[in-house]
Amino acid sequence: MTFRERLRAFELRCQAHMSEFRCPVHLCLGQEAVPAALNEVLRPEDWLFSTHRNHGHYLAKGGSEQKLWDELMGLETGVNGGWAGSQCYSDPSINFHATAMVGGLIGVAVGTALALKRQKRAGVAFCCIGDGATEQGVFWESLNAAALWRLPIVFVCENNGYSVHAPIHERQSSPFIVERVESFGVRAARFDSGDDHLVNVMQDELLRASSGAPSFIEVACERECNHVGNMPDFRHGGEL
Numbered sequence: 001m002t003f004r005e006r007l008r009a010f011e012l013r014c015q016a017h018m019s020e021f022r023c024p025v026h027l028c029l030g031q032e033a034v035p036a037a038l039n040e041v042l043r044p045e046d047w048l049f050s051t052h053r054n055h056g057h058y059l060a061k062g063g064s065e066q067k068l069w070d071e072l073m074g075l076e077t078g079v080n081g082g083w084a085g086s087q088c089y090s091d092p093s094i095n096f097h098a099t100a101m102v103g104g105l106i107g108v109a110v111g112t113a114l115a116l117k118r119q120k121r122a123g124v125a126f127c128c129i130g131d132g133a134t135e136q137g138v139f140w141e142s143l144n145a146a147a148l149w150r151l152p153i154v155f156v157c158e159n160n161g162y163s164v165h166a167p168i169h170e171r172q173s174s175p176f177i178v179e180r181v182e183s184f185g186v187r188a189a190r191f192d193s194g195d196d197h198l199v200n201v202m203q204d205e206l207l208r209a210s211s212g213a214p215s216f217i218e219v220a221c222e223r224e225c226n227h228v229g230n231m232p233d234f235r236h237g238g239e240l
Ligand SMILES: Cc1ncc(C[n+]2csc(CCOP(=O)(O)OP(=O)(O)O)c2C)c(N)n1
Pocket: 052, 053, 100, 101, 102, 103, 129, 130, 131, 132, 133, 134, 160, 162, 163, 164, 227
């Protein structure tokens, strides 16, 4: 079974058991491309800072399916003893952190990259965000710091075109996130989730970031489910 198939199977199992979970759950069905690529390139010394839609990121970093499942069920055997739930759990043993606050870990990712550089430690901070998080001021401050201090960080934006149910064209005056990012002196490129080169791109950017050239990778993808829960997305005939 490939990582992508394993992730999909996990998320479909979550979908089927949604009513049993003790927390809100944001599935990443349809958004398997980035986790699959991260799973190929991330090393133990790298860090992954994630979002509320984090199951794929956690498993990509080497997280345990069983511990994640138990976390969603609110069990003591969960990643954080069942107290953090789907959005907020952390596993320091694999350098993984997630948050329910949109953009909440961007500054922490930059701080981690700064620490790695100053302490001359190996590793790159990967900061995964959604398109909605690019509307947080901390994102632009963090890009500036990353470029100015030449930090080992890769920003990965999964652009599913929505922040909850608000489409991007109703939220952003210009659709060109990559161009805005480049204006900060950060290398940036946009890809489609079906792009076969995504793994190579991640690998190249990891190496570049290690030598002090931060970058931003935007991946256009499609959310299959509703924002939260197991309903099909309302855009596909589901209910709001
Ligand atoms: C600081 C903050 N503002 C608002 C919210 C409510 N909220 C939760 S998820 C979300 C949408 C985020 O969209 P995006 O970053 O594109 O991620 P996606 O859900 O599309 O994966 C919002 C606005 C929040 N959790 N945190």
